[in-house]
Amino acid sequence: MITQEHIDRILDGNGNVIDQDGNKIGSAGQVYVDDNSGQPSWVTVKTGLFGTSESFAPLQGASMEGDDVRIAYTKDQVKDAPKIDPDQNLSEAEEEELYRHYSLSRAGYDADGGRGDYDTTTGTTGTTGFTDRGDASYGTTDRDPYDADRGDLTVDRGTAGTVGHDTSGPTTDDAMTRSEEQLRVGTESREAGRARLRKYVVTENVTQTVPVQREEVRVEREPITDANRDAALSGPDISEEEHEVTLREERPVVEKEAVPVERVRLDKDVVTEHHTVNEEVRKEQIDTEGTDDTRRGL
Numbered sequence: 001m002i003t004q005e006h007i008d009r010i011l012d013g014n015g016n017v018i019d020q021d022g023n024k025i026g027s028a029g030q031v032y033v034d035d036n037s038g039q040p041s042w043v044t045v046k047t048g049l050f051g052t053s054e055s056f057a058p059l060q061g062a063s064m065e066g067d068d069v070r071i072a073y074t075k076d077q078v079k080d081a082p083k084i085d086p087d088q089n090l091s092e093a094e095e096e097e098l099y100r101h102y103s104l105s106r107a108g109y110d111a112d113g114g115r116g117d118y119d120t121t122t123g124t125t126g127t128t129g130f131t132d133r134g135d136a137s138y139g140t141t142d143r144d145p146y147d148a149d150r151g152d153l154t155v156d157r158g159t160a161g162t163v164g165h166d167t168s169g170p171t172t173d174d175a176m177t178r179s180e181e182q183l184r185v186g187t188e189s190r191e192a193g194r195a196r197l198r199k200y201v202v203t204e205n206v207t208q209t210v211p212v213q214r215e216e217v218r219v220e221r222e223p224i225t226d227a228n229r230d231a232a233l234s235g236p237d238i239s240e241e242e243h244e245v246t247l248r249e250e251r252p253v254v255e256k257e258a259v260p261v262e263r264v265r266l267d268k269d270v271v272t273e274h275h276t277v278n279e280e281v282r283k284e285q286i287d288t289e290g291t292d293d294t295r296r297g298l
Helices: 004-011 075-079 092-102
Strands: 016-018 024-034 040-047 053-060 063-067 068-070 118-123
Touching: 004 024, 004 040, 024 053, 024 075, 040 075, 053 075, 053 092
Parallel strands: 016 068
Antiparallel strands: 016 024, 024 040, 024 118, 040 053, 063 068
């Protein structure tokens, strides 16, 4: 069960909201407290790119796991919840939407059927939203509040009170805060593709000419002279003889050898491109009604 003691741990900026199956939904944003019971009733979950979207998740049946809040609902239920502005109090219609979405019973109502107000506790202040704000107070004066001589309204505002009151919810202070969204654009790294080296074998014909030599027989005849007469008469006068000569020739011999010729590797270069981001942001405007900007002296 989530109690007031857990609020600071939820809002310290380190906690996440996880679903009933242990899946992370997003980081914890704001805690909505029931003014009647004083117990935390809703937590907003920051989802989307840079946590720009906030969804409401009920704290009924939730528990703390370290700095994380584990709710009794699924991630899809939270992401599909009605989109409600987390920067203001929950209206009755918005609360009914959330109850219907999560199939919850209508809790947090007064005994006479009226709805208790919800106040937000933001993660920037770490407060729990139980400060006694008080009502606007006007001091008293002995003279008529309208001075006949000056025609000005004399009002003693006091040091602790506020002037006027809020018509959209409980009176907080004497000022209205104007907020606006600011666009924060960053980058994230993701896989864009893969490159690989693959080696395979191809066959090609190589033609190369090589000179080869061979021996051919040539018959030489020479007349009998004084120089060769002794060799010619060394044998029998008449006989049969055979004389043999071995002929030799060269022929091409092919051998193949695998020889390394180069080294190939993959490397990466970083290329910077400029992308234009176009996104809508919201900002609040404050209009005045029934006021005169002319300053009058008292």
